[in-house]
Amino acid sequence: MKKKSWMLLLTLVLVIGTVLAGCGSANETNTDSAATAPGTTDNGNASEPAATDANLAADQTLSLNLTAEPPTLDPAQAQDSQSNTALRFMYEGLATIDAEGNPVPGAAESWDVSEDGLTYTFKMREGATWSNGDPVTANDFVYAWQRVLNPETVPAPVYAYQLYYIEGAEAYNTGETTDFSTVGVKAVDEKTLEVKLTNPTPYFLGLTSFYTLYPVHQSTVEGNNAWATKPESMVVNGPFTMTSWTSGSEMGWTKNENYWDADNIKLSNITATIVNSGATETAKYQGGEIDYAGAPTGEIPTDQIQPLSQQLADEFKLTNIASTYYYEFNTEVEPFNNEKIRKAFAMSIDRQSLIDNVTKASQTPAYGFVPTSIAGLNGQSFRDMHPDSEYFKEDAAQAKQLLEEGMKEEGYTTLPPITLLYNTSENHQKLALAVADMWKKNLGVEIQTRNEEWSVFLESRKTGNFQIARAGWSADYNDPMTYMDMFVSGGGNNNTGYADPAYDKLIEEAYKGGNDLEKRMQDMADAEKLLIQENMVIMPVYYYTQASLTKPYLKGVTTDFSGAIDFTRAYLEEH
Template sequence: MKKRFMMLGILILSLLMVACGGKKEASTGKDTEQVLVFNLGAEPKTVDPQLNSATDGGIVINNTFEGLMRMNNEGMPVPATAESYEVSEDGKVYTFHIREGAKWSDGQPVKAGDFEYAWKRALDPAVASEYSFQLYYIQGAQEYFEGNASADDVAVKSIDDKTLEVTLVGPTPYFLALTTFYTYMPVREDVVTQKPEGWAKDTTIAVSNGPFVISEYSPSDKIILLPNENYWNRENVKLDKIIFEEIVDNTTALTAYENGELDILRDGEVPQQDIPRLQLEDPTFSIAPFLGTYYYIFNVDKEPTDDVNVRKALTYAIDRKAITEQVAKGGQLPATGFVPNGLFDSEGRDFRATAGDFDISVTADIEKAKEYLAKAGYPNGEGFPKLTVVYNTSEGHKAIAEAVQEMWKKNLGIDVELMNQEWAVFQDTRHVGNFEIARAGWIGDYADPMTFLDLWTSYSGNNDAQWKWTTNEKKFASNKKYDALIEKSKVTQGTERDALLYEAEKILMDEMITMPIYYYTGPMMVQEYVKGWERDILGTWYFGNAEMVK
């Protein structure tokens, strides 16, 4: 084996990540308890590493669990639970060495077998993890999930308690970054099997291996973390407590922040109508980079959104510039494709700029929208059925939905109804396809265009558009071709891989299974006395090095 770092992936990550904690000041000591209060915005659907697929749950997991690697504040994956690793000459075999002193919160040692169990658990068809596809880079992984192989055929194995060997399908320059992601974090089999679907929220049995542990879980109220006394780097954890509040109403959350009751308002929790004032008046307000796309998703297996002409009519009829400037107000960029700016191909070119805008204007193209609506059989909106746009409860999502509703009424002569749902219910509604049009957003899991494109494969647990040739090959033949492009890109490199990914996004946009609206930014607020916090361009917050300096 030859030790080497995957420099291309790391370089790209370092260019894209952002650490916003500022320079640390000398601590004032332990005269007062170090308590950080952070607003999640809603109760996470789950805090189970293999079952979570949302940012809020991911923030809790990122502070209670730890993968083989962790992103540092320069945006580079560095050894965490693994103290070192080697990579084979062909870039396909990784060997990780678990560090001495890595322990679970109950004092038991973290073993290589805990990672093997967790990864195979995510791939178990019975578990039905929405993020199972994130492990398909491993030999035998996809075959196991699809029922064509056994767990023993998945090429991840614990050589001994301290050594984990992983064999990939092909060289994957961002694999180290993947191991920082929550789906790749370890869990203990003896704990999970006690309560397979609820163990992570049950403080009587849950264990974790990160800097903090969940000490209290109050549904629809708050989650409280305390330091993990058995964490290998415990001496550098300065916070005595983290309180994750679950204030859904953004205005209420801002009031709490301005009253000193919250220390951080994360991305998306700052009221849109207050952003212009805060930019002028509050030095703790900032807009950080955020690698993500805000969009509406069409159910392509339900009438009338199963007609691509309807989808294109609705997409061309909205004014993205007006939405970003007059509604969102957070410096967002109008989206003219699905992959956002800030990701690069093998030649260092910005993927979005190179792929182009797919003929989507930042303002409404009303004539083109009307042409597509007429082609679908609804000239001037005549006879168009009433549709419902579903969104999760939020002032911001409501404001955007109302703006889109008005644009469709004015530009196409059609009426749509709006319906909001609580976050956990909404996630289920969207996942099972019980909608015609739904709000959605996708934040990158790593810094490569693939994190936005493999979302729409037929086997992706997050393909909520129901665009799956496996359910109707004739109807969704384009998805079968899409699958083939994504699969081939996993075993190719350089410009050949680039071409496959560009072609895949073109198919995606030709089918218009989504209506891109804008590319995210991260309007947020952090009190000046909070030091050492870390937030990356993927919206992941980490407090293992944070402290309160008042």
């Protein structure tokens, strides 16, 4: 790989990260303690010796549980951690992320970056093929990215904006032009992909490992709207092919012998039950039915975290990750179209009490959106540079006063009925009930809670069918922008209805960035202040930790700074 010196400098400053949709613990959108550095392995595998035939178990079948069925296995439509886990088995982007969190060659065997940081030239890997034997070409990426950006794609991919770094991509996606040739991505030949960016983007290589940027097999996709719903109709380029899918029950994958690195894939099969109960999942793990339990594929009940950390000390891990748990307000519906009412709700809960008594996983109270582990400048995190303590304080008395002022402005004598929406999960339910109880105690407001199955829940948020909804966001790459560009006007992941030209301008300026990195960070900090301090569009609750259990004989599992997990190079030892 040829990289110019200035690009290396920027990359070191901004620490290229990796992808997660959505997602800290199970069921996060993207992507829902002993601190672990970004890219360390889930159970100490960074320092493990390589697998040898002598210590491999005869049966290389990895057994997992998913707390929810992936809503889609179409990379263009994915937006959550469950889909991310499954898609990672099946697809590979131009780059992948290694155990240290760095982009390394994937479907592309090398790349070159121009002096100005605007043009990337990727060379496709010799010998890389689809699961049906067809070669993986540069055209596969052009087709996939055009499909994501095409305004006629239905439903509209919510993550299309992750391609806006490319010259002309936004104009094509918004319909300003219908000519895709104006977009800065083209196949120079079958083995050469050229990508031109609007502005230098040091984390762009990390983005190429994100599922929205995966290739898809054109002849499979065209003319078959159901291609991503059945194992027999999926043609993939990753380490595993899907071989079974019983909706609501189980999913299964088998090693893809046509994968270019098949010799280094030790697992022969991966099976996953779909059980939406942390207690059941933990019982399965303790009974030897599954090899891994907990986030991000599942969850461990909060009341079992402490005892399990002692009973299974060698198998239990609690890790700080780049992910934020929050509630989002629908700013277009009553009563949360009023800023003071939103602030009253945010200021009237006790975050540390929720952590100590409900979530019980050593999380950090959140008053901003960008987590503590996201990189800033000069070795500092973004949160070190811009403390979230400046944004607001918990104050039940002031919250009560703000509520009264907001009600007066809206002409309320009593608030309209309010419902808090969360996706089906024992842990989300416990927190929702505790928060609702605090709102009743501190504000005198009765709150109804409602749970929905994961895919229905995502649709409710997307269509604005909520007043308050739980949410979680995990980093797609290690830069504050992965949080801040969510809330631009009309953004694909902006479910709140928030639209502020001042906010949009700050994000636009931060995108341009240039060499003034301090100003870029300040622009994003100013945008976060608008989002929370000034307008309270979202109500931060805590910065995640990730609890998991891994059998001692399961090796080679890696997690990155965001909490995203990779089982593709895992293997099972004799036990």
